[in-house]
Amino acid sequence: MADTRLAEINAVAASTGDDPASDSLLLRLHTETACRRGGALALCPVDLDPDQCLILLREKGDTRCGGSRCHRRS
Numbered sequence: 625m626a627d628t629r630l631a632e633i634n635a636v637a638a639s640t641g642d643d644p645a646s647d648s649l650l651l652r653l654h655t656e657t658a659c660r661r662g663g664a665l666a667l668c669p670v671d672l673d674p675d676q677c678l679i680l681l682r683e684k685g686d687t688r689c690g691g692s693r694c695h696r697r698s
């Protein structure tokens with residue numbers, strides 16, 4: 625997708641709908657992490673590490689992704 629198109633989508637999400645702030649954050653999550661819908665929906669507060677700016681994603685195929693590393697759950 626072209627950067628200009630993505631910027632247009634983000635602008636619409638940030639200015640319309642019932643909760644534009646949440647919509648913008650969700651789009652940013654997907655843009656920056658390329659996580660799947662299920663990974664975003666499975667996020668819990670314990671999965672967020674604000675001190676290190678990391679998110680632990682539980683993805684399809686029973687993988688856990690944190691930062692730049694992914695591994696199978698043991």
